[in-house]
Amino acid sequence: MQTKGRLIVISGPSGAGKSTIVFKAIEGRDDMCFSTSVTSRSPRPGEVDGREYFFIDRERFQQMIADDELLEHAEYVGNYYGTPRKFVEDKLAAGVSVFLDIEVQGARQVSEKMPEAIKIFVITPSLEELRRRLVKRGTDSPEAIEGRLRRAREEYAEADFYDYIIVNDKVEVAAAELQAILTAENCKYSSRKHWLENA
């Protein structure tokens, strides 16, 4: 039986370690992948088109919105971010689970379109710790960091529709929790009731 993949939405402030945790979870697996988003922002040093994001200009992005080619999209700090619908639907149909790294606004859109998506919110143990990580990362100006912290506070207040919260204190523990969530979701009654029906 070909099992359909699961859609897993991962949100949380930039700097909380979302990508690191997900990459640990999908490492070496061909039944899970990271969705590649499209964005209108410029690549950061080291970012590769088609790996971190598909980098496109604002005009092309607006055309994708108009043509309903995006599962969700949002504007964030002046740039567009979105999820190509076809990429996700093809993977799920092929039995591959797809991780979406999107912010709260987009997660809510996906949740409404695909209520069966697993929604996980990743945070640092405190906003003070988030500030330390952003400073250490060194990719944002002090003003941009304050903006991210402000945005984090706003997102925390809107996060009540997530299924799970992972507090990324130690990355190994956080990655293990992500794995446990995926395992537990596979054990859910709704995912396994066919075992009772075909016993």
Next chain:
Amino acid sequence: MQTKGRLIVISGPSGAGKSTIVFKAIEGRDDMCFSTSVTSRSPRPGEVDGREYFFIDRERFQQMIADDELLEHAEYVGNYYGTPRKFVEDKLAAGVSVFLDIEVQGARQVSEKMPEAIKIFVITPSLEELRRRLVKRGTDSPEAIEGRLRRAREEYAEADFYDYIIVNDKVEVAAAELQAILTAENCKYSSRKHWLENA
């Protein structure tokens, strides 16, 4: 902060390996324990009073029902089984999670009284495999085995209120799934929203 323990209801046919899985999960941990049920049935060879069950007579059992000392109780193959309320409540208050190994009828009673309980149904990959395990265990007559299989089929049809199903094919995998379920439950939004509120 003293965290309250979780109540975890484990059901499934006799012979599916419920106890084995739970004992693996709680091994070496002082924040989890198995509830010891009371029963009016006679001890099997090797069973110790206060370990597998508290063995009491039918009259004492009926007194406990009358005095509301049981969280749930049921009659099964002519014998009473029940869960002492005080034992469970004391453990939970002390931050210890409690596993209840009870059948579907009792699980439904507990679920109504304590909707926050995690309810897990443990099965074998097939009823044919269950039969093989019961024959191998050698504690039941052929007629008793047929009775257990009939009862299993009935329980499968009534199990729709369980949160999770564990298919115990390999005990290591099943025990890991149980651990994952407990971890994931601790990651649930409702269990962790204080991290957002106190960030």
